[in-house]
Amino acid sequence: MKPRCEPKLESRAGSSSRSSLAGLTFGLFAFSALGCAGVGSTADELSVSSESLVQQELTEDTARLWRDHILAPDEELEWEKIPWHPSFLTGLREAARLEKPVLLWVMNGHPLGCT
Amino acid sequence: MADGGHYQGSEGTRQGIYVLSPSGRLLASGNALRPGEALALMDRGLNAWKVLPWAARELDPRARGTQVARWEDSFPEAGLALRITLRELPANGDPSSDRRPPANRNHAWFSRDDARAFLPEQLAAGERGTLPHELFARLACLHLVDAVHGQGLPFAPEELEAGELSSKILENEAGRLRVSFDGFVRMVAKGPWLLGANDWVPNAEYPRSIALKLAGTASYDTATERFTSFELIAVGHRRGRTQFNGRSGPDDAGEMGFVFELVREGPSSKVSPSFVDLYRKFGATWVTDI
Numbered sequence: 001m002k003p004r005c006e007p008k009l010e011s012r013a014g015s016s017s018r019s020s021l022a023g024l025t026f027g028l029f030a031f032s033a034l035g036c037a038g039v040g041s042t043a044d045e046l047s048v049s050s051e052s053l054v055q056q057e058l059t060e061d062t063a064r065l066w067r068d069h070i071l072a073p074d075e076e077l078e079w080e081k082i083p084w085h086p087s088f089l090t091g092l093r094e095a096a097r098l099e100k101p102v103l104l105w106v107m108n109g110h111p112l113g114c115t
Numbered sequence: 116m117a118d119g120g121h122y123q124g125s126e127g128t129r130q131g132i133y134v135l136s137p138s139g140r141l142l143a144s145g146n147a148l149r150p151g152e153a154l155a156l157m158d159r160g161l162n163a164w165k166v167l168p169w170a171a172r173e174l175d176p177r178a179r180g181t182q183v184a185r186w187e188d189s190f191p192e193a194g195l196a197l198r199i200t201l202r203e204l205p206a207n208g209d210p211s212s213d214r215r216p217p218a219n220r221n222h223a224w225f226s227r228d229d230a231r232a233f234l235p236e237q238l239a240a241g242e243r244g245t246l247p248h249e250l251f252a253r254l255a256c257l258h259l260v261d262a263v264h265g266q267g268l269p270f271a272p273e274e275l276e277a278g279e280l281s282s283k284i285l286e287n288e289a290g291r292l293r294v295s296f297d298g299f300v301r302m303v304a305k306g307p308w309l310l311g312a313n314d315w316v317p318n319a320e321y322p323r324s325i326a327l328k329l330a331g332t333a334s335y336d337t338a339t340e341r342f343t344s345f346e347l348i349a350v351g352h353r354r355g356r357t358q359f360n361g362r363s364g365p366d367d368a369g370e371m372g373f374v375f376e377l378v379r380e381g382p383s384s385k386v387s388p389s390f391v392d393l394y395r396k397f398g399a400t401w402v403t404d405i
Contacts, residue, residue, distance in 0.1 A: 052326070052351060052352035052370060053204060053208055053328070053350045053351050053352060053370045053372075054299075054326040054327060054328055054350070054351035054352045056208060056328070057328075058297070058328035058329070058330045058348070058350060059330070060295070060330065060332070062210070062330075063330040063331065063348040063350075064348075065210035065211070066204070066210050066348050066350050066372055066374075067346060067348050067374050068210070069202070069204070069210040069211075069212075069214060069372070070200055070201070070202045070204070070218070070348070070372045070373070070374045071200050071374055071376075072200060072218050073214075076218070080381060080383070082382075083382045084382050084383050085382065086185075086187060086382070086383060086385070086386045087182065087185060087187075089178055089182055089183075090182070092137050092174060092175070092178045093137075093174065093178060095136075095137045095174075096137035096173065096174035096178075099172070100164075101134050101135060101136055101137075101142055101160055101161065101164040102133075102134065102135050102136070102137065103132065103133075103134055103157060103160070104132070104133040104134075104135060105132055106117065106129055106130055106131055106132075106133065107130060
């Protein structure tokens with residue numbers, strides 16, 4: 001997929017009101033489009049800083065601390081409670097069955113790897 | 116439908132939020148970046164829906180056809196499906212520091228045979244093993260990618276300079292195993308694109324690197340041949356940018372981390388890994404090309 005250079009969506013769909021959400025069927029859909037001009041580079045300095053985490057020992061204890069740091073807290077995962085359909089078609093069909101409109105969220109590239 | 120939305124008349128992206136009827140009638144659209152804007156957009160759509168004639172609400176006949184093949188069809192029901200959270204990490208190396216938003220999400224899939232390869236050949240306590248190189252390359256090149264802020268690019272096997280993932284059986288209690296993992300990886304891309312013609316071909320060369328330490332634990336039930344828990348943590352240093360990953364340039368560098376854990380049951384649990392179309396290049400012939 002070749003998305004264009006667009007401001008990425010930073011808001012979470014789950015932060016919208018429940019009254020609006022209740023009336024919609026949800027579709028999450030990745031959009032493909034032509035790429036835009038990028039910037040090449042001739043830089044060859046790819047070294048790792050001596051102060052980097054990669055220079056530190058990763059023990060079972062420190063790994064657990066980093067796990068807790070990296071994983072999103074529950075309050076940031078409210079959007080996952082929305083019954084998204086990864087397929088537009090199944091969303092359309094369910095909307096017809098439930099007699100509701102569809103909320104289609106179209107993102108650059110793949111829905112994973114691009115928030 | 117989207118051509119009639121907020122980007123109508125322009126070429127390129129159709130990114131955004133759309134409210135539509137099952138018949139395909141556009142009711143509202145916009146590229147809302149704030150919750151209040153998204154809420155207002157949905158309200159506009161619902162209001163338009165309420166006054167839409169019944170005949171205009173019905174499912175488009177084209178949507179009654181057969182579902183096309185999708186990557187989710189290759190979901191490894193009997194294997195190992197992981198969800199990945201990746202996040203920027205603090206430069207001070209202190210995990211008690213405040214989290215830096217945003218985080219991002221990906222998935223990783225492994226067949227049942229792949230999953231078994233995460234364990235040593237012999238399963239007695241104290242036994243050690245190493246993930247086969249091709250499998251490690253798939254894990255690293257396609258998933259340990261800087262996509263915290265946007266869409267990253269995978270590394271080619273040739274760009275995997277060094278790395279391995281080792282396992283050790285900590286305990287075998289009547290076939291229920293407790294396992295630890297440790298490892299490291301260093302990947303460097305500094306030349307032309309090496310992964311062939313596909314949807315990911317960048318518009319230029321993007322020199323970038325990532326170096327990570329890996330550690331984790333898991334539980335495995337030999338009776339069901341399934342992992343019952345799985346956590347793999349990777350932390351380290353990344354440098355460079357790709358076309359769409361939101362970094363500023365080749366010298367943009369910082370710390371980042373990944374957590375791999377079992378997928379949680381939910382509507383999006385079977386969404387495919389972002390580079391699933393490259394899995395077969397890394398030996399995953401069980402993935403059906405579409």
